Amino acid sequence: MKPESRKEEIIRAASILFKEKGYSAVTMRDLAKAMGIKAASLYNHIQSKQEILSTIIIDLAEEFTSGMNQIVISDKNATEKLENIISLHIDVTLRNSDGLASLNNDWMHLEEENLQYFEKMRQDYEESFRDIVKKGIEEKEIKSFNVEIIVFSTLSTLRTLYLWYPKQNNIDASILKRDMISVLLKGIV
């Protein structure tokens, strides 16, 4: 593991604070205090508060986009693809559950190009998800419930994992994947 840069430390500390109070309620003075320095010193490492937010969110969104693209082009059936999506969410949640709070709740505070870029990625992600479910229904792998309800109910659970997983001390990742696949898919498959 390469040593964490000061900038990465700041972003990690900010992720935790943003998770607790939301981007708008966290001040640069709060963040500086968490780092044990003064607010002015932060600006030797980052350009603005906004840069911290966009780094957190865009990095994560690109991770999901890249993961979804690999799943989409893979030679699997719809059920297996859904299983891989569940796996993707669990992996990202384990790696950076704090950052996911910002992605879920503070994306609207992104500015200009980053806001548009994020919204495009999120829309494409949902569209890929929807296409997989539709294909699965056509192929009779998935029960023909309302597509929107399936997409929504599954995604809402996966998107909220970041709130729940850190509180579960004793659930192993592989067991979580297995059980989550059961609970989310057994009803619809």
Added chain:
Amino acid sequence: MKPESRKEEIIRAASILFKEKGYSAVTMRDLAKAMGIKAASLYNHIQSKQEILSTIIIDLAEEFTSGMNQIVISDKNATEKLENIISLHIDVTLRNSDGLASLNNDWMHLEEENLQYFEKMRQDYEESFRDIVKKGIEEKEIKSFNVEIIVFSTLSTLRTLYLWYPKQNNIDASILKRDMISVLLKGIV
């Protein structure tokens, strides 16, 4: 319908703004502009920004608490109780989806007694939910998956309804209830 008081109008307008940007990012000037008056005028109807937030959240939380209590004491089996909980969430979402954004994302900005009161209600709600699931598993009505995963996946979907339902123009409430019960329960029951 009795006419809406000025205070109620303010709270309704605030709910919409809080949903869009979050409590901390909405200023009294924003809210005043949405009402077509000046910020100072708001204070003839409300005592503080904080009072607006706590009214939105506590009213909704009490609604859920009261609904859950009726379900708990009812003479139904676990499956029927879960169906009634799904119904409760859909009914509240239809009535006040904007306010639910604050309940979900801005509860941590409540102060003192209200914060404690809210957290107690939320904890009791989850505990009631968990007890119903546990009873259902004992009675062999519900599959014996991990209880926490069932509670989390179901609640996360119900709690996120406020984001999704307003975008679905053509889904009838009764159809939504039926399909949501299918998708959420068929997998576990």
Added chain:
DNA sequence: GTCTATAGTAGGATAGAC
């Protein structure tokens, strides 16, 4: 019930010394 004016505080960010 709404306004103007303003008090008092706190925010993001920069300049320049060490």
Added chain:
DNA sequence: GTCTATCCTACTATAGAC
């Protein structure tokens, strides 16, 4: 790389006129 000092702006809330 961090500090002190500070700029400028924006926030919540109040006072008092109409």
